[in-house]
Amino acid sequence: MQHRSDDADVIVVGAGPAGSSTAHWCASAGLDVLLLEKAEFPRDKICGDGLTPRAVAELARMGVATDERDGWIRNRGLRVHASGRSWELDWPDLASFPAYGMAHARKTLDHKLAQHAQASGAKLHTRTKVTGAVTDERTGRVAGVTAQPLDGAGRPDGPQRTFRAPVVVASDGVSSRLATGVGRLRRDDRPMGTAVRGYYRTPLHADPFMESHLELWAGEPGRSALLPGYGWVFPLGDGTANVGLGSVHSTPARQSAAGIDYRSLQDTWLSNSAPAGSELSPEAAVGRVRGAALPMGFNRGPLYDAGLLLAGDAAGMVSPFNGEGIAYGLQAGRVAADAIVTSRQKRSDDAREAALEQYTERMRGDLGGYYTLGRYFVRLIEQPQVMRACVKYGLPRKVVMQFVLKFLSDCYEPNGGDWIDRTIALLTKVVPRS
Structure with a gap:
C-alpha cells in the first residue's frame, strides 16, 4: 500500500514501449504514476521500426491513434527472399490480430507512446537518469529509486532526488542498471542477438510488403559463410526505409566468439544482396548505421520479486525467432499494470505479493513456450x-x-x-x- 512518504503508487523507469504501456494502463486505472526517462524526446532508438500485427493489436488496445497522415504506414505482409527466390506472404487473417502490420520510426513512436501515457494521467519526467534502487532496510523490498536530473547535454544538473513508491517497474533497456543493481543479472544460457540498422533513400519506401532476407551471407552469396540471422527492408513511406540485419547466437559467449564487424557487414550485404529496383547502397544512407544488442528469451529474472517488476528489454523479452521486442514490451506493460492494480485491491501483504507474482506466471504462460522453441531454433x-x-x-x-x-x-x-x-x-x- 502507498504510504504518506511515497511520491506515487508506481514508478516506471524508462519510457520505451514497455514503460509507456505500463504507465498508460496504470494511470488509466486511476493510479498515481511517475514515468522517468533519462533522455529528452524525441530521441533515437536502434530498432527495425517494424510492427507486426501482434504489436498493432496492443496499440489498438491502448487507444493509440495510427493515422497514416501522422507517419504511420501499413503493410500487408512479408516478402521473403531466400535461395534465389521470393515469396509474398500476407499476414494471417486471424480473429486475435489485425490482418496488417505497420512501420513507424522509433524516434517518434516512443515519443507518441510517452505522450499517450501522459494523456492517460502519468507524470513524465524526462532528463531524469535513475541511478539505483531504494530498498526498505527492514524488508529488503525495492521501495523507490534515486535519480539524477540531467541538462540538455546529458550532464548532471542539480542534486540527486529520491522517489518512493510501493511498486517499481524496470523498463530501462537491455543493460537495465536498475535490475542489475539489485542482483538480477543477465542469464548466459539464453540467446543474444546483435542488430544494425540505417535509414536509406529508396523507391521502395511505400512498398506494401516488409522484406526479410533469410540468407545472411558474410560476403558473396554462395561463396562465403552463411550466418545465423536475416536482413530486412522495412518501408517507412517518407522516401526512406529502415534497412538492417541481425545475427543471433545461442549464448552471449558464442556471440562474442563470432567476432563479426556488423557495420561493415551491412555495407557488404547491401552491395551483394540489395533487392532489385531498390537502389539501396551504402551511398543511399541517410545518417550513420547504428547497432544494438538484442536480449532474448527471458534472459533476466525473476520478472517480479520484492517490489520490482521487469518489463521489455530489461527482462529479455525479445523473440529469438525474429528479434521482435515491441509487441512483447507493450504486452508486458498491460499485464504488469493488471497485476499492480489487482494487488492494490488486496488487504494483506501476502495477498498483494501473490497478485504481483501473477505477472510472472502470466508472461511465462503466454510467452515461455514460444521463447523456448525460439532457443531450439537458434541452436x-x-x-x-x-x-x-x-x-x-x-x-x-x-x-x-x-x-x-x-x-x-x-x-x-x-x-x-x-x-x-x-x-x-x-x-x-x-x-x-x-
Whole structure:
C-alpha cells in the first residue's frame, strides 16, 4: 500500500514501449504514476521500426491513434527472399490480430507512446537518469529509486532526488542498471542477438510488403559463410526505409566468439544482396548505421520479486525467432499494470505479493513456450549445414512457408485456428516455459 512518504503508487523507469504501456494502463486505472526517462524526446532508438500485427493489436488496445497522415504506414505482409527466390506472404487473417502490420520510426513512436501515457494521467519526467534502487532496510523490498536530473547535454544538473513508491517497474533497456543493481543479472544460457540498422533513400519506401532476407551471407552469396540471422527492408513511406540485419547466437559467449564487424557487414550485404529496383547502397544512407544488442528469451529474472517488476528489454523479452521486442514490451506493460492494480485491491501483504507474482506466471504462460522453441531454433540455425538444408529444401514448400510466417511473426491463434495454429500452440505447451 502507498504510504504518506511515497511520491506515487508506481514508478516506471524508462519510457520505451514497455514503460509507456505500463504507465498508460496504470494511470488509466486511476493510479498515481511517475514515468522517468533519462533522455529528452524525441530521441533515437536502434530498432527495425517494424510492427507486426501482434504489436498493432496492443496499440489498438491502448487507444493509440495510427493515422497514416501522422507517419504511420501499413503493410500487408512479408516478402521473403531466400535461395534465389521470393515469396509474398500476407499476414494471417486471424480473429486475435489485425490482418496488417505497420512501420513507424522509433524516434517518434516512443515519443507518441510517452505522450499517450501522459494523456492517460502519468507524470513524465524526462532528463531524469535513475541511478539505483531504494530498498526498505527492514524488508529488503525495492521501495523507490534515486535519480539524477540531467541538462540538455546529458550532464548532471542539480542534486540527486529520491522517489518512493510501493511498486517499481524496470523498463530501462537491455543493460537495465536498475535490475542489475539489485542482483538480477543477465542469464548466459539464453540467446543474444546483435542488430544494425540505417535509414536509406529508396523507391521502395511505400512498398506494401516488409522484406526479410533469410540468407545472411558474410560476403558473396554462395561463396562465403552463411550466418545465423536475416536482413530486412522495412518501408517507412517518407522516401526512406529502415534497412538492417541481425545475427543471433545461442549464448552471449558464442556471440562474442563470432567476432563479426556488423557495420561493415551491412555495407557488404547491401552491395551483394540489395533487392532489385531498390537502389539501396551504402551511398543511399541517410545518417550513420547504428547497432544494438538484442536480449532474448527471458534472459533476466525473476520478472517480479520484492517490489520490482521487469518489463521489455530489461527482462529479455525479445523473440529469438525474429528479434521482435515491441509487441512483447507493450504486452508486458498491460499485464504488469493488471497485476499492480489487482494487488492494490488486496488487504494483506501476502495477498498483494501473490497478485504481483501473477505477472510472472502470466508472461511465462503466454510467452515461455514460444521463447523456448525460439532457443531450439537458434541452436539449429547456428549450424550452417542445417541452415542451408532448410533454405534449399524447406522454404520452397508452401506449408513450410506458412509455418515460417506464423513463427516469425508470432501471429497464430493460441486457441483454435487452423491445423498450423493448433500445432504451434501445442508445441508451445509441451516444451518448458522457464
